[in-house]
Amino acid sequence: MTMLDLIIVGSGPAGTWAAYEGSRLGLKILMLDVGHKPPSERLLRDKFFSLRKHDRQQSAWLIGDSFQSLNNIHQPYLSPKLKAPRFSFVTEDSDKLAPIHGEEFSAVQSFAYGGLANAWGAGTYRYTDEDLASFSICEADLAPYYDRLVKNIGISGANDDLKDFFGNLSGTQPSHTLDRLGQKLFSGYSKRKSKFRKQGFTIGRPRIAVLSQNFEERLSCNYDNLSFWEPNLDYIYRPTITLDKLIAEKKIDYLGERLVDSFQDFDSYVSVSVKVLENETKESFKAARLILAAGSINSAKIVLKSFQDYTTEVPILDNQTALVPFVAPAHIGEPVDMTSHGLGQLIVVYKGSLTNNPIQGSFYSFTSMLGSEVICDFPLSMQAAKLACKMLLPAFSVMTFFYPDAPHPLNFLRLSTDGNLEIQYKNKVKTGDVERQFISLMRREGFFSHSSLIQVPSPGNGIHYAGTLPMDSRYNSCKYGTATSGRLRLSKHVYVADASVFPDLPAKNHTFTLMANAMRVASNVSVSLRKL
Amino acid sequence: MTEKVVSEINVNDLMQECRILAKMLFGISAISQEIVDQYVKANHFIFTPSIVDFSTFLTWQNLIIIAISQGEDIEALEFAMRLKMGKKNILTQKSLVLSYLIESRVEFFDRYVNEQRDRLKAHLLLVYFTLRSFYKVVLGFWILKKLKSVRL
Numbered sequence: 079m080t081m082l083d084l085i086i087v088g089s090g091p092a093g094t095w096a097a098y099e100g101s102r103l104g105l106k107i108l109m110l111d112v113g114h115k116p117p118s119e120r121l122l123r124d125k126f127f128s129l130r131k132h133d134r135q136q137s138a139w140l141i142g143d144s145f146q147s148l149n150n151i152h153q154p155y156l157s158p159k160l161k162a163p164r165f166s167f168v169t170e171d172s173d174k175l176a177p178i179h180g181e182e183f184s185a186v187q188s189f190a191y192g193g194l195a196n197a198w199g200a201g202t203y204r205y206t207d208e209d210l211a212s213f214s215i216c217e218a219d220l221a222p223y224y225d226r227l228v229k230n231i232g233i234s235g236a237n238d239d240l241k242d243f244f245g246n247l248s249g250t251q252p253s254h255t256l257d258r259l260g261q262k263l264f265s266g267y268s269k270r271k272s273k274f275r276k277q278g279f280t281i282g283r284p285r286i287a288v289l290s291q292n293f294e295e296r297l298s299c300n301y302d303n304l305s306f307w308e309p310n311l312d313y314i315y316r317p318t319i320t321l322d323k324l325i326a327e328k329k330i331d332y333l334g335e336r337l338v339d340s341f342q343d344f345d346s347y348v349s350v351s352v353k354v355l356e357n358e359t360k361e362s363f364k365a366a367r368l369i370l371a372a373g374s375i376n377s378a379k380i381v382l383k384s385f386q387d388y389t390t391e392v393p394i395l396d397n398q399t400a401l402v403p404f405v406a407p408a409h410i411g412e413p414v415d416m417t418s419h420g421l422g423q424l425i426v427v428y429k430g431s432l433t434n435n436p437i438q439g440s441f442y443s444f445t446s447m448l449g450s451e452v453i454c455d456f457p458l459s460m461q462a463a464k465l466a467c468k469m470l471l472p473a474f475s476v477m478t479f480f481y482p483d484a485p486h487p488l489n490f491l492r493l494s495t496d497g498n499l500e501i502q503y504k505n506k507v508k509t510g511d512v513e514r515q516f517i518s519l520m521r522r523e524g525f526f527s528h529s530s531l532i533q534v535p536s537p538g539n540g541i542h543y544a545g546t547l548p549m550d551s552r553y554n555s556c557k558y559g560t561a562t563s564g565r566l567r568l569s570k571h572v573y574v575a576d577a578s579v580f581p582d583l584p585a586k587n588h589t590f591t592l593m594a595n596a597m598r599v600a601s602n603v604s605v606s607l608r609k610l
Numbered sequence: 611m612t613e614k615v616v617s618e619i620n621v622n623d624l625m626q627e628c629r630i631l632a633k634m635l636f637g638i639s640a641i642s643q644e645i646v647d648q649y650v651k652a653n654h655f656i657f658t659p660s661i662v663d664f665s666t667f668l669t670w671q672n673l674i675i676i677a678i679s680q681g682e683d684i685e686a687l688e689f690a691m692r693l694k695m696g697k698k699n700i701l702t703q704k705s706l707v708l709s710y711l712i713e714s715r716v717e718f719f720d721r722y723v724n725e726q727r728d729r730l731k732a733h734l735l736l737v738y739f740t741l742r743s744f745y746k747v748v749l750g751f752w753i754l755k756k757l758k759s760v761r762l
Contacts, residue, residue, distance in 0.1 A: 127723065130716075130719055130723065131716065131719050131723075132716065133716065134716050136714055136715075136716065137648070137711070137714040137715065140710075140713075140714040141710055141711065141714045144655060145651075145652045145655045145656060145707075147710060148652060148655070148656055148706075148707055148710055151656055151703050151706060151707065152656075152661050152698075152703075154697065410729060410732050410733060410736070411724070411727065411728055411729035411730070411731065411732025411733065412724070412727055412729070413724055413725050413726060413727055414723055414724055414725070448710065448713050448714070448722070449709075449713060449722045449723075450706060450709040450710045450713050450722075453706065453709050454692060454697045454702055454705075454706055455697075457693070457743075458689075458739065458740065458743045459685050459686065459688070459689040459739075459742065459743040459746040459747070459750075460635040460636070460685050460688055460689065460705055460709075461635065461636070461637060461685060461739065461742075462736075462739035462740060462742060462743045464636060464709070464721065464722070465735055465736065465739050466736065466739075467722055468721065468722055468723065468724045469724060469732040469735065469736060470736070471724075472724060
């Protein structure tokens with residue numbers, strides 16, 4: 079066994095940025111990870127529609143040798159990105175490595191090098207003090223880390239009506255060029271802003287980790303519509319960019335093919351038990367400190383296994399979603415918009431009397447996906463639906479609303495006696511009111527929908543999990559809570575750096591905040607080691 | 611229990627099914643053998659016992675075979691089944707499999723992607739096909755009723 083300053087479990091956004099900060103502060107770090115690797119090189123080098131028109135091998139990356147793109151036949155709300163063949167490494171083996179009991183919650187887990195953020199929507203939103211109301215930290219605690227992240231990863235955005243919702247803008251690149259439907263909605267909103275605002279809706283440009291200008295060695299976005307199909311796009315930030323550098327510069331040691339099972343606290347160190355996947359053997363490592371960054375579900379599993387606790391129910395949070403399709407009839411029969419980045423075009427925030435907390439929506443045009451994704455959703459016979467794919471899709475958009483979440487006794491996970499997790503999620507969010515009001519507003523802008531078309535995927539499909547090991551004074555009674563420093567209250571040496579520590583989940587993509595908080599936790603670990 | 615549900619189905623029946631679905635649902639009368647082979651392989655991957663209820667699958671698969679052999683309007687039948695049972699019925703799932711396979715071929719690019727601006731033509735076609743869908747749904751429910759005794 080080798081003695082280290084710090085072991086980090088997991089290579090996702092939290093693990094990567096904890097490693098970044100820890101190594102900057104001079105800690106000797108080992109990262110343990112299963113680490114399914116992304117395809118080593120970029121395959122797709124032309125634009126999406128050009129490839130579809132000319133590439134005779136396109137079935138390989140559109141459908142896949144194992145028909146990965148057809149996985150939604152049985153799982154209708156599976157993210158198109160997660161089932162794209164070149165993204166299949168993101169969720170590879172997750173059912174085998176961490177099976178979950180319970181059908182109410184569609185848990186998506188990743189054991190990939192870089193984690194789920196390989197397929198993220200790239201939203202980079204600061205949590206404001208309002209968002210952090212139930213946390214034991216405030217915006218000022220995270221601000222220095224947010225600022226350094228902005229400088230390191232490259233973010234685009236605008237200082238518009240959403241500035242209060244997004245927080246400080248400094249250091250960001252200009253916003254991207256909107257696609258056709260994005261322009262239509264934003265122009266309509268700008269002209270009739272007061273009507274939207276009166277009903278509680280504010281629209282603005284997203285802040286995303288997608289380059290609108292060249293940044294270090296990475297080229298800016300060329301609007302190739304490939305974000306759903308090619309994982310190695312330089313213009314979208316992913317944690318592996320940072321992690322590759324840390325490993326190449328020997329700032330951390332990295333061991334893949336390691337599935338962390340549990341830890342054991344000793345007086346002056348922590349021991350970590352690991353399964354080596356390639357030969358099914360066991361190993362153990364010891365370090366002065368351990369940071370869990372395996373994702374909210376798996377970090378909780380490691381903790382419960384370490385304490386051999388098969389009875390305690392720990393909270394689980396997710397941003398539940400509702401999808402509203404829109405058609406803009408003025409664009410029916412137009413050529414498809416071939417230049418987009420395929421990610422969210424606009425952000426809608428609702429703050430009004432219909433809900434207690436703000437709701438965030440992302441507006442997407444349907445420019446980067448196959449028509450087959452929606453062909454069976456048209457209430458038309460198949461030949462008509464095929465025509466609708468061709469003629470309607472240039473006019474087709476989707477608004478995805480994300481709802482906030484807070485702990486509820488009916489929503490929890492626990493460890494089963496077979497060593498796997500069981501998730502129960504019975505308290506579901508009430509959707510429909512905000513969506514109906516938005517549909518009515520959109521009609522005036524030339525976007526049409528109907529409340530019967532609102533789709534509500536089962537919980538878990540938001541893929542923003544949090545809250546399993548919360549840091550909050552309100553939850554001191556929570557057996558596996560964490561202190562403000564990120565330290566697991568029941569342990570002397572174990573810290574948690576992922577979204578497990580979030581006591582509540584605002585309706586904002588939480589990845590940017592969990593990266594900033596992971597840096598803060600690594601800094602606290604460094605301070606605790608200096609005290610020794 | 612077999613390893614794959616589809617292994618219970620005659621491959622020739624699946625090939626025939628693919629050709630009929632391509633013709634009746636997507637208007638492709640001469641589909642390439644490459645897509646047919648891919649369709650058979652996709653069926654093996656997708657309709658596995660761990661995901662599909664074996665007896666239900668076979669019942670509906672046989673219904674499809676009977677409908678094809680009787681020369682029924684499969685497009686009408688699929689639409690009626692989708693409206694009655696949702697997207698998870700076997701015929702709609704198989705149609706969706708074929709749609710993905712067709713859409714991912716260069717030769718069918720222009721059937722799914724519009725490159726020309728022609729709003730009038732688009733609206734007229736959509737009106738025609740919507741009216742046609744009304745006819746298809748009535749026909750589909752009649753076919754379903756006719757096949758009900760076979761299914762039971």
